[in-house]
Amino acid sequence: MQYRLTIDVFCHVEQTANAGKALAEQRAFARCKVAVRDGGLARAVTHYADHPSPHLIIVEDDGDTSTLQSRLDALAQVVEPGRKLIVVGAVNDISVYRRIVSLGVTDYLVSPLSLEGMMDAIERAAHDPKGPERCKFVAVTGARGGVGASTIAHNMAWAAAKRANIRTILADMDLTFGTAGLAFNQDPRQAFGEAFTDADRLDITLLERYMTGDDENLQILSTPGALRQYDSIDEEAVDKAIDLCRQMAKLVIVDVPHVWTDWSEGLLTAADETILVLAPDIANIRDSRNMLDFLNSKRGESRQVKVIINKSDIAKRTRLLPKDISNTLGIQPVAAIPFDPTTFIESANDGKMIGDRFKSHKLIGVFTDLVMRTGVRASAKTGPVKSQKKMGFPSLFKKPQAKTA
Ligand SMILES: Nc1ncnc2c1ncn2[C@@H]1O[C@H](COP(=O)(O)OP(=O)(O)OP(=O)(O)O)[C@@H](O)[C@H]1O
Ligand SMILES: [Mg+2]
The missing domain is CATH 3.40.50.300 (P-loop containing nucleotide triphosphate hydrolases)
Incomplete structure (x- = not known):
């Protein structure tokens, strides 16, 4: 399968940066637009304040995981709705993973990220049936x-x-x-x-x-x-x-x-x-x-x-x-x-x-x-085609909740 996605990688560690740079040379990702920048999560927040959001954002974070939620919140304020986010952090702990994924983040991976690890994560994100519908x-x-x-x-x-x-x-x-x-x-x-x-x-x-x-x-x-x-x-x-x-x-x-x-x-x-x-x-x-x-x-x-x-x-x-x-x-x-x-x-x-x-x-x-x-889903509500408003965190990364009786 050939992916056709726009992907931004904001990294701290050289190995993660190298994985991002090698991504576009892989056959399955040859039609993706991949941009690799340093500066991690903090740089992503300033970047999207005045740049359009790609389909998928990978942010590496070397900060304290206890403050991660508020920093992700700041990112959610500037990213357009419906985008997927993969967080790469320093802590290898299942409780951290669960907490971050429960926020609606698509995946949490441990830094540094190899090329194979990055490709697997993108493939999982692209096929996530609960994820936002792609145009x-x-x-x-x-x-x-x-x-x-x-x-x-x-x-x-x-x-x-x-x-x-x-x-x-x-x-x-x-x-x-x-x-x-x-x-x-x-x-x-x-x-x-x-x-x-x-x-x-x-x-x-x-x-x-x-x-x-x-x-x-x-x-x-x-x-x-x-x-x-x-x-x-x-x-x-x-x-x-x-x-x-x-x-x-x-x-x-x-x-x-x-x-x-x-x-x-x-x-x-x-x-x-x-x-x-x-x-x-x-x-x-x-x-x-x-x-x-x-x-x-x-x-x-x-x-x-x-x-x-x-x-x-x-x-x-x-x-x-x-x-x-x-x-x-x-x-x-x-x-x-x-x-x-x-x-x-x-x-x-x-x-x-x-x-x-x-x-x-x-x-x-x-x-x-x-x-x-074509597989596009008919929608119940009419919405404007014009650019969508930037939205807050819960509606940005949150996966749909199961309906309760
Ligand atoms: N099933 C049809 N029955 C009758 N007329 C038709 C039918 N389908 C299209 N037409 C007419 O054929 C003409 C050419 O159609 P159209 O411009 O859509 O073709 P096209 O393949 O896009 O052409 P172009 O190569 O110029 O882009 C138009 O006048 C259109 O109304
Ligand atoms: Mg024509």
Whole structure:
């Protein structure tokens, strides 16, 4: 399994620092962003006062364990909610371990930390079922241009936000010709592509300026449509933008245009779920075959690309039916969506999603089902996509309590 996490390590001891530095060279962590700093817990507290929080924080502490709770409390004041914390301390005592873990800290380990010890702890933290839910990142792309990949990405984002009540960001990576703004009848103030021109400065506050949307549950990153070239988009900058989105929502749907570049390949490889949309013709089948072979070998057995056949009945007369395509590709599509220009083109021309235009259309169920298959949890309450407020200790690291009768 390849992890895709942002990890900050604040250490005191050289061996722990070396373990942190070696982490990103390990295959399973090659796509993680690891920053190693000295200064331990105290430095972490000052750092997060004006920096965004990563997914996982490892802090080494050489102070008195009797005052650890109040010092962790200070950290909780500045870290964004939902992050995981591993504490590395000098005391090897089960009662200390129990006390610290009971505070909601993910793990307590004894200093110094070896590389193996650090990798094991991160793996345990990443798989902790009681831990905070990670944002799902879904990439949608087409085997060829014009197959309807953007339409499917937009309708999935709509279904997630409006039907499943999930805080969603739709990021349109078709930086020049993207239609996410148009499709939702939104007028982006600034083109999303501009965010990549000075990626070093990019943070949540800046990214919010590119977002548009009149529904707090759904924010859109797109273009107003001005002709502008974005040739040298850096893969790292794209990763950074998506990581920031993931800190702001429960679901990030990225519309990956039909291009093959470092960053598009990176997105399609790294996404929690990659959806390939194809139309029923020979060129689509050839390109799907190549993309599936390439991406599936990189993504591994458990994260195979999902396939949607769109405009599935358009080639009825040529007898290229969905079952022929499944047989040729050796894959069962997760959906086959018929060619229906009335529904799709009328909605697009009205700047509306299918669900807004046709209130009980059966495709709403198809798009909602595609969203729920990603494993994202529907939520009972609506919350804003905008940056979350910093919160106090108990709600930050605390694991959910068992319900009592
Ligand atoms: N099932 C469908 N039936 C009829 N029309 C459809 C269907 N799906 C999409 N369309 C229409 O096909 C056109 C192309 O769709 P879309 O822009 O989503 O494709 P794309 O794969 O994102 O293209 P591009 O390569 O330009 O990014 C749009 O006019 C859209 O409304
Ligand atoms: Mg598109």
